[in-house]
Amino acid sequence: MSNPLADMEKPQTIFCIGTNMTExxxxxxxxLKKAVANGARMIVAxxxxxxxCDHADLYLPIRVGSDVALLLGMAHVIARDGLVNEAFVRERTTQVEEFFEHIKGFPPEWAAEITGVPAADIEKAARWYGEVERGAIYYTLGITEHICGVDNVQSLCNLALMTxxxxxxxxxxxxxxxxxxxQGAGDCGALPNNFPGFQSVIDPAVQAKFEKLWGVKVDLEKGCTKVxxxxxxxxxxxxxxxxxxNTVVSDPNLAHCRKALERLDHLVVADIFLTETAAMADVVLPATSWGETDGVxxxxxxxxxxxxxxVPPVGEAKPDWWLLSELAKRCGLRGFEWQSAKDVFNELCEVSPLYHGLDWDRIDTGEYHWPCPDKDHPGEPRLHSEGFINGRGVxxxxxxxDPAETVSDEFPVWLTTGRRLPAYHTHTQxxxxxxxxxxLSEETLEVHPDDVADWGLSDGEWCTMSSARGSIRIKVQANSCSPRGTVFASFSFADTPVNILTGGGYDxxxxxAELKVxxxxIEASFRA
Structure with missing residues (x-):
């Protein structure tokens, strides 16, 4: 987040898109509820x-995968109606003329045809966001889990730069x-394109820094993604x-995922329970849970x-840093001689400019937000107050x-996936x-009541749901939360493996993966 959680109570206009935040x-x-109670206006797309939506002043029921069209339409209105922050744009942005010429071609009427949102509501959302002194954007995986996830995020950035x-x-x-x-995992370098502190793996100066630190040759190329x-x-x-x-429950195209793991000569899984993925492993390393672990x-x-x-760990469970350290040492690798989580964190602070002013003792009370570049720095709850890291916002x-796959005669219904309040991720805990x-004892398929009737389904009974990758059986839940022609399910239950169906495209x-589209x-079915 660019701003601290405390700022959620301070916008005049709140724009939430692709985020089921209350769950x-x-x-x-x-x-956000407090902000609305105190007079803020909230837009939910x-x-x-x-x-x-129960707390929103304006609800934009966009068609799945149409976020960029909505945001282009809003950008058009902000420019057309004179809501651009001219001083900010002049002093802190670049590629200005090209952008403003580009968005002239995307009026709200065009966006309405793609998104299904009335043009008047697109205009209202744009004006509400553009006309205030303090407007804030909040999003989650409903923005990023698309083939155009990067485009979605950059479209939101365009709105913030304009205003x-x-x-x-x-x-x-x-x-x-x-x-x-x-956030912390990314900070530590658990990404294929970055060393710790978001230092690029293709920057020769950074490469030299880590070669000296680690005493080994480091490739000047990006690592591969999990896909x-x-x-x-x-x-x-x-x-x-x-x-x-729990890869074989949470990943898209589960049949492909399971076959891939079966092709390995050796699979090791470290986890706190014997998950569906751990059950496939040649070796399972018992890890400590959050209540048994010192860390950051x-x-x-x-x-x-x-x-x-x-509490002390149960049985032979060990913290993840210890497991990785011991594996590395037994593979003959140097630099993993940590004795505690403190050693690991202090090394991160040494190598990451974002954490350089922190150490294990200084974070004792949890008061610091990175970046904190030196020991006298108070941390930075709000990013970009004085400028951007590259000088100007682009x-x-x-x-x-369109999404990678669109509805057709063979597959005429949109499925979108997500999470439910009572079930965390893959239900492991x-x-x-x-x-x-x-x-929440089982997974169900959320179907609009009119579609339940038209498709010959029955509330609480079984249906078969199929995509280009496979089929599952799932119980029907008549619910008007989803619009007609769109159904919803979570991926929390291994016995209802919704992700067998997903995985038609990748950013x-x-x-x-495009998990949201x-x-x-959908066909009526009966449980054998």
Missing amino acids: CHPVAATR DPRRIGL GHIGREGTGINPMRGQNNI AALDRCGDEIKAMLICGE NTNTERRVQRLRAA FKLLDYR TGRSAGIDYL PATDT CPVR
């Missing part, structure tokens, strides 16, 4: 009428991270280590926080493109709680 980030969502809604209290571009340490790694299993890749991820999390607002073990010239099971820049066919 996926329910605590953070209370801040989502294919489904999610719970957040100057960045670098100030109650503004910003704010991605709500999907899990508790996703590419699975494609190479059994060929260039003979062995794999999976830490804390960096949350969605870039706040660096200590974790403290509350307007991107983007065009709308929440599925082992009897209390949670009382709230060419990031390899992120999948054409399917």
Whole structure:
């Protein structure tokens, strides 16, 4: 997030797009509710009428995968109606003339035909966001899990640059991270294109820095993504280590994923439970859970926080850093002689400019947001207050493109996937709680009541849902949350493997799967 969580209570206009925040980030969502109660206006753009819409002043029911069209239409209106922050654009952006010429071709009427949102509502959303002093954007995986995920994010950045809604209290571009340490994992270099601290692996100066630090030759090229790694299993890749991820439930195109793992000579899984993925492993390494672990999390607002073990580990469970250290040492690798989580974190602070002013002791109270470049620096809750890292914000010239797969006579229904409040991710932890099971005991397919009638389905009965990659059986839940022609399910239950169906396309820049758009066919069925 560019701004701290506390700023969620301070915008005059809140624009939420592709985020089911009341279910996926329910605590953070209370801040938006407070802002609305205090007079802020909230716009929600989502294919489904999610719970957040109950607090919205304007709901934009976009068709799945049409975000770029909506955002181009809004940009057109902001420019047309004189809502551009001319001083900000002049002083802090580049590629200005080309961008403003480009968006002339995308009026709200054009956007309405693609998104299904009335042109008048697109205009209203643009004006509400553009005319205020403090406007803030919030998004999650509903923006990024598309073949055009990068385009979606850059389209949102264009809106912020046009209006100057960045670098100030109650503004910003704010991605709500999907899990508790996703931000921290990226900070540490758990990305194929970056060393720790988002230092590029293709920068020769950075390469030299890490070669000196690690004492080994470092390739001057990007690593492969997980998607590419699975494609190479059994060929260039003979062995794999999976830490804390239930790949054969959460990944798209599960049949392909499972076959890829089966082609490996050796699979090792480190996890806190024997998940469906761990059950496939040749070796399972028992890891400690959050309550048994000393460590560090960096949350969605870039706040660096200590974790403290509350209870001793069960059985032979060890923290992830210890497992990785021991594996490395037994493979003959140097530089993994850590004795504690403190050693690991302090090394991160040495090599990452974002963390350089921090250390294990300084983060004791969890008060610092990166970047914190030196010991006297107070941290930076708001990014881009004085400028951008490259000097100027770059307007991107983007065009709308259809999802990788669109509805057809064979697959005439849009499926979109996501999460539900009672079930965390693949149910590895929440599925082992009897209390949670009382709230959500099985997966269901959310279908509009009129579609239930027209398709010959029955509420609470079974249907077969098929895509180009396979079929599953799932119970029908008549629910008007989804519009006609669109259905919804989560991927939390291994016995209802929704991700067998997904995986029709990937963002060419990031390899992120298009989990939010999948054409399917729905047929009445009976459980054998």
